[in-house]
Amino acid sequence: xxxxxxxxxxxxxxxxxxxxxxxxxxxxxxxxxxxxxxxxxxxxxxxxxxxxxxxxxxxxxxxxxxxxxxxxxxxxxxxxxxxxxxxxxxxxxxxxxxxxxxxxxxxxxxxxxxxxxxxxx
Amino acid sequence: xxxxxxxxxxxxxxxxxxxxxxxxxxxxxxxxxxxxxxxxxxxxxxxxxxxxxxxxxxxxxxxxxxxxxxxxxxxxxxxxxxxxxxxxxxxxxxxxxxxxxxxxxxxxxxxxxxxxxxxxxxxxxxxxxxxxxxxxxxxxxxxxxxxxxxxxxxxxxxxxxxxxxxxxxxxxxxxxxxxxxxxxxxxxxxxxxxxxxxxxxxxxxxxxxxxxxxxxxxxxxxxxxxxxxxxxxxxxxxxxxxxxxxxxxxxxxxxxxxxxxxxxxxxxxxxxxxxxxxxxxxxxxx
Numbered sequence: 001x002x003x004x005x006x007x008x009x010x011x012x013x014x015x016x017x018x019x020x021x022x023x024x025x026x027x028x029x030x031x032x033x034x035x036x037x038x039x040x041x042x043x044x045x046x047x048x049x050x051x052x053x054x055x056x057x058x059x060x061x062x063x064x065x066x067x068x069x070x071x072x073x074x075x076x077x078x079x080x081x082x083x084x085x086x087x088x089x090x091x092x093x094x095x096x097x098x099x100x101x102x103x104x105x106x107x108x109x110x111x112x113x114x115x116x117x118x119x120x121x
Numbered sequence: 122x123x124x125x126x127x128x129x130x131x132x133x134x135x136x137x138x139x140x141x142x143x144x145x146x147x148x149x150x151x152x153x154x155x156x157x158x159x160x161x162x163x164x165x166x167x168x169x170x171x172x173x174x175x176x177x178x179x180x181x182x183x184x185x186x187x188x189x190x191x192x193x194x195x196x197x198x199x200x201x202x203x204x205x206x207x208x209x210x211x212x213x214x215x216x217x218x219x220x221x222x223x224x225x226x227x228x229x230x231x232x233x234x235x236x237x238x239x240x241x242x243x244x245x246x247x248x249x250x251x252x253x254x255x256x257x258x259x260x261x262x263x264x265x266x267x268x269x270x271x272x273x274x275x276x277x278x279x280x281x282x283x284x285x286x287x288x289x290x291x292x293x294x295x296x297x298x299x300x301x302x303x304x305x306x307x308x309x310x311x312x313x314x315x316x317x318x319x320x321x322x323x324x325x326x327x328x329x330x331x332x333x334x335x336x337x338x339x340x341x342x343x344x345x346x347x348x349x350x351x352x353x354x355x356x357x358x359x360x361x362x363x364x365x366x367x368x369x370x371x372x373x374x375x376x377x378x379x380x381x382x383x384x385x386x387x388x389x390x391x392x393x394x395x396x397x398x399x400x401x402x403x404x405x406x407x
Contacts, residue, residue, distance in 0.1 A: 080355065084315030087353040088308075096349035103355035104322055112355070 004029045006036050012044040012113060013037065013075075014106070018051045026062045033066060037073045044113040045070050048106055050081025060095035067100045076116045077101065080109035129235060129245050131179040134172065137230040142168050144226035149219065167202060167219075174198050187255050199256060200263045207267035216264050220257040224250065284310050286317040292324040293394045294356075295387065299332030307343040311350050318356045325394040326351050329387045331362030341376040348381050357397070359383070361390035 002025055007014040013036055015029070036042065047063065049055075067077040078101040082090075090097065101116065103109035134141065145168055150161065174195040187196065199220070206216045227249050235242040284306065287295045296314055300306075314326060328347065333340065348358040361384040363371075371378060384390040395402065 079353075082353050082355075084312060084319060084350075084354065087315055087350040088311055090353055091311075091346045091350045097353060102353050104318065104324075108322070108324075108355060 002028075003032070006032055008036070008040055008042075009046075011042065012046055012110065013040065013042050014046045014048065016048040016051075020054075021059050021062060023058075026058075030066060030069060034069055034073060037070060037075050042075050043117055045075050045077045046106060046109045046113065047077065047079045048081050048109075049079060049086070050083070050105070052086060053083065055086050055089055057093050057095060060090050060093060060097065063100060064095075064097060076113055076120075078103050078109040078112050078116075081105050129231075129241065130249065131176065133227070133230050133234045133245070134176055134179065136234065138172055138176070141223075141226040141230050142172055144229065145223050148222040148225060170198060171195070187252070187259065195256070196259065199260050203260045203263035204267045207264045208271070213261065213264060217257055217261055220253060220260050224253050227253070280306060280309055284313050286313050288317075288321055288323075289327070289391055290395065290398075290400075292322065292398060293391065294318065294321060294323045294326045295329060295391075296326060297329045297332060297362075297387075301335065302333055302340045302343050304343070307347065311347050314347065315350060315354055318351060318354050323356055324398060325359065326356050327359045327361055327387060327390045327394060329362040329390070330360060330367070331364070331387070333362075333367075336367050336370055338374050338376055341371060341374070341378065345378070345381070357382075357394075359390045359393060361385070361387045 002019065004015060004017060004019075004025065007016075013033070015033065019025070033045065037045065045066075047066065049063075052059070063079055067079075070077045079097070080103045082102065101112055103112045142165075146161075146165055149164055149168075178192045178195050186192075202219065203216055206219075228246055231242055231245045231249065235245060283299050285297070287297065289295045294314070294317055296310065298310065302310070314328075317323070318326060328344065330336065330344070336344075344360065348360070351358045359382045360378070363383055363385060382390075382393065384393060392402070
């Protein structure tokens with residue numbers, strides 16, 4: 001079965017979504033990610049969606065859900081690499097992903113995460 | 122009895138071609154604006170071409186339906202003429218009178234040719250009127266369409282011209298908005314801004330609304346959408362250039378801009394962006 005890989009990059013976890021998301025895949029990702037956060041005691045998660053060309057309300061909601069779950073486990077989430085067209089679609093759908101941090105690319109996302117973690121102390 | 126008509130008509134315009142053309146040209150120069158020598162020559166050439174087309178169309182085809190293939194040269198000629206005139210700034214009546222002023226010489230020629238047979242003459246006049254009106258309408262349609270094309274192209278150009286994204290500093294963009302912000306423009310503004318954010322890898326974008334004359338709930342909503350989209354791309358948005366009246370309007374309308382950093386002037390917003398990126402402006406100590 002398809003699985004979205006979760007890479008451990010130092011103190012952070014990197015999730016790259018490259019295929020079309022569907023319910024099963026999203027559930028598996030939630031399982032894997034929460035398990036990994038606990039296992040590695042991760043404080044930060046980067047979700048890279050730079051190869052996603054199309055989004056719908058389902059993906060928008062899923063990102064929010066994952067961020068909330070990570071937050072419960074005391075990890076910060078940053079969504080990085082959103083395409084302009086994707087951003088416009090999400091806003092038009094009324095999903096402005098309030099409460100999720102965003103960054104232009106993985107590099108900037110790491111800076112954002114470090115800032116957020118150091119602010120937390 | 123249509124064949125009888127077109128035969129008579131074709132006869133008339135073949136026999137009296139020279140008279141019709143010269144009378145027609147006289148009328149055109151009287152009704153239209155004053156023409157230079159070159160323009161007169163051009164008008165004469167156009168008149169001859171049109172008459173030739175008319176002759177071959179009525180000669181080959183026993184019908185006054187101008188959508189028939191035989192009329193194609195006439196239609197093409199009229200479309201070309203109308204397009205040229207619309208582009209070089211002729212008025213609609215000047216363009217229309219090219220075709221309509223043909224009626225008078227045609228009627229005169231018909232009367233001369235069929236003068237003895239009043240009934241046939243009347244019928245021929247009536248059918249000529251119908252034909253010329255159709256051709257006139259075609260001319261006007263093309264004229265209108267050309268003008269509309271010009272207008273829509275200008276609108277497009279205006280949209281592109283009025284939404285520049287300016288780079289103020291290494292990672293600070295400015296988006297000076299001028300003119301009313303409607304849905305179509307918001308879309309273009311948003312696209313331009315987001316693409317510029319990707320290109321320049323900027324962290325801050327300042328939307329300056331000094332040039333936006335009116336801010337109502339819809340405009341405010343469009344602004345908020347743009348801010349939200351930029352945030353999704355990881356850039357912080359500041360809104361600047363809020364004039365006193367605009368500030369009052371926004372509050373009276375109950376629009377909530379509290380989630381966005383707003384500044385009175387672009388300078389303040391720029392200073393804030395620099396401060397957030399950890400930069401400081403200092404006076405040279407000399």
